[in-house]
Amino acid sequence: MHSDTKDTSDVTGSRWSPRPAPRLAHVILLAALICYLGITAINLLSQGPSTPELITGLVTLSAVFGLQLLHSRPGADRAAPWSKAATLCAQALLTYLPLAFFGILWGAMAGFLGGSLLLLLPPRAAWPLYGVTGLSLLIPGIIGGMSVVDLVYMCQSTLLTGLVVYGLSRLSSLVEEVYAARAEIARMAVAGERLRLARDLHDLLGYSISAIVLKSELLQRLIRAQHPRADQEVEEVLAISRQALSDVRRVARSYRDMSLVSEVSSAKSVLDAAEVEVEVVLAPAIEKISSQAGTALATVLREGVTNLLRHSKASHCNITAVVDDGTARLTIINDGVVENYHDPSPDSGNGLGNLKQRLDELGGRLITEREKEIPPACGGWFRLVAELPAQAVGRNSAEQSQKIGRINPNGAF
Template sequence: MATRTSRGILVAALLCYLGITVLNILSEQLDPFRLAIGVGCLVLVFLLQLVHSAPGTTEAPMRRKVLTLTAQGVLSYLPLIWFGVSWGAMAGFFAGSLLLLLPPRAGWTLYGLTTLSLLVPGILDGRSVVDLVYMCQTTALTGLVVFGLSRMAGLVAQLHRARADLARLAVTKEQLRFSRDLHDLLGYSLSAITLKNELIHRLIPANPLRARREVDEVLLISRQALADVRRVASGYREMSLGSELASAESVLAAAEVSVTVDTDEAVADLALTTSTVLATVLREGVTNLLRHSKASYCRISARIEDDVVRLTIVNDGLVLGRQDPSPHSGSGLGNLERRLQDIGGRLLVRRSPDGSDVDVFRLTAEAPLLEAAVGDLLDGRKPDDEQPYGQADSAA
C-alpha cells in the first residue's frame, strides 16, 4: 500500500503540473493544429518523466539516460518557439530529471543552468523583472518537487524490498537454528540409543537383569529426545552441563569405553547460556567419539580457571583419514564453533600423533564464566599444537 500511495502521489503531482500547462496553452487561444501539437508534446513529456521517475532508473546504462534526457530536453525547449513562456513549466520536469539521472555535481550544475535558461524566453517576450524571477523560481520549484517525489517513491519501494528480504532472512535463520539444534541434540540421543540397544542385545542371554536396567535407560533417553525435539520446535532449549556429564559417562560406559570425569563443583552453578552451550559441546564431542573413533578411553574435564570455563574431551582411537560416508554426516563442530563465538568463547582441537595409524584427539571448549561475552578473557596464547577448529584437520 505504501508503495502504491507514494507512486500515486507522484503521478498526481505530475498531472497537476501538466494541467497548469494545458490551461496556460488554452489561454493563448491557439488554433486546433497548434493545440494538438501542444497536447501531444505534453503526453510525450509526461511519459518520459514517468520513465525517469521509475524506481531503478538510476542504475540504467548512461547511454540510455543520455538519450532519454536529450529527448526530454528537446520537448522541453523546442515548443517554447510556438507557445512561449506558457510552456515554461516543462523545463522544471527536465530539471528534476537531471537531478534524478546524473551524478550529483553534474546534476545540480545543469539544474541551475536549466532554471536560469528561462530568463531567455522571458526577456525575448519583454517580461518584467518580477515575471522573470517568478519563471525561474517556478522552474526551480517544479524540479525540486519532481526530484523529491520521485526519490520518495523509489525509497519507499527499496524499503518495501528490504523488509521482504529481512523477513526471508529471519525465516532462513530460524530454519538454520532448527536444523542445528536437531543435529546437536538428536545426533547424541540416537547414537546413545543405538549403543544401548546393542548392549542389551548382548546382555539378554547372559545377564537379563542388567539388560532390563539398560532398557530403562533407553526409555529415559528416548523420552528426553522427544522432549528435546518439542523444545527445539518451540524455540526454547536449556541444558545442564552437570546432567550431560553424567549422561555421557553412562553412554561411554555402555560403549565399553573407559571414561574418567573430572569437574569443579562450581560447574553446577554456571550461567544458563554458558551451561547450555558447553552441554551441547559435550554431546557433540561424545557423538563424534562414538561415530568417528575406536576409542578405548576418554577423559572429560570441566574446570574453571581465571573466569573461563574450560571443557576438555580427550580420547584415543581416532582413525587417521576416516570420514563419515553419509552425505548427511552434518557439520557438528562447525555448529559448536558458532555457538561458542556467540557467547564470546572459542573451540580448539589438538591431535597428538603417536606414530601409529591411530591418533589421540583433544577437543577443548572455552567460554566466559559470565553469561555475557567477555572477549578479553579469550585473548590468551594457545599451545603451539592447538588451533581454532576452522584451521584444524577436518578428520575429527
C-alpha cells in the same frame, strides 16, 4: 485446515493488500505530474491558439509526460548510459524548442527536465545542470520583457517543480525498495529462527540423549550376567533413548534444510566483512542437486567458514562448487593456517568428525589437506573438500533405527 480463500496478509499481519504504500506513492507521483501538465495545458488554452497549435501543444505535452514517467520509474538510474542520454536529449528538445512558439507559458516543462537530470545523472553532474536549467528560463523571460520579480518567480517555480518531481519519484522508488526489503528481512528472520532451533536441538538435546544411550549400554554390559530382570528394564530404557535420539535427529534435519547457493552468498558476505578476499565459482548445475545433498554441502560450507574465521589468519579464500559425472563437490581453500592450533572449547558445535559422519550417511566423503610450504610466511594453505552423489538421499528409517545407537566418541550426532 485447507481453505480456498486466498490470504492477503503481509508479514506484519495486516489483512489488507500487501502493497498499499507503493501503490499510493505511485498514485501521488502520477497525480502531481498530471497537475503540472494540466496547468501548462490551461495556460496554452488561455491564449486562444489555433487548432494546429493546440494539437501540437497537446501532443508535445503527452510526449513530455511519457518521458517523465520513464525517468521517474524505479531503477531508471540503472539504465544504459546511451539510453539515458537519448531520452534526456529528447526531453531537452521537447522543453526548449516549444518555447519559440508558446513562449514563457511552456516554462514549467523545464522543471520536469531538471527533475529528470537529478534522477538519472550522478549528483556531481546533476545538481549543476539542474541549476543551469532553472536559470536558463531567464533568457526567454528577458526577451519577453518580464520584470525582475517575475523573472525570480519563474526561476524559483521551475526549480521547485524539479525538486517536487525528483522528491516524489525517489520517494516512490524508496517505498518500493523498503517493501521488498521487509519481505526479505521477514524471510531471513524465519530462517534464522529455524536454524537456531535446529542448532539447539543438535548441540544440547543431541548430546544429552547420546550420553544416556552410551551410559545405558555400559550399564547393560555390567549387569547382564547376573540380573536378567534389570537387564530387561535397561533394555527398555535404551530403546526409548534410541527412539528419542532418532526423533531429535529427524526434527533437526527437517529444520535444517539449507540452500547451498544461499549459503555461498552468506559466506561471501561474512568473509568480505572480515576483510578476507573471496573468489567464488558456482556451477549452474549445483542448483539441481537433491535437497539432502545441498543441505549437507551447505553445512560443510558453514563449518568451513566458521573454522577459517576462528582458527586461521586467512587473507584469501576460494570457494568452488561443481557437479562432475553425478558427483557434487565443494572445495574451500584458504591461507593463513595457524601453527599447532587447538580449540579448547568443549561444545564447539559441528566439528569435522561430525561432518564426515553426515557425508558418510549420504555416500560421500570429506577430505582435508594442508600445504605447509606455500606460502611459508602465513603458515600454509588449508584445503577442505566435500563430495557426494548429486542426487543423494538419506538412509531409510529402518537403517537409521538399526544404527542409531552408534554414537561417535564426542557424543555429538
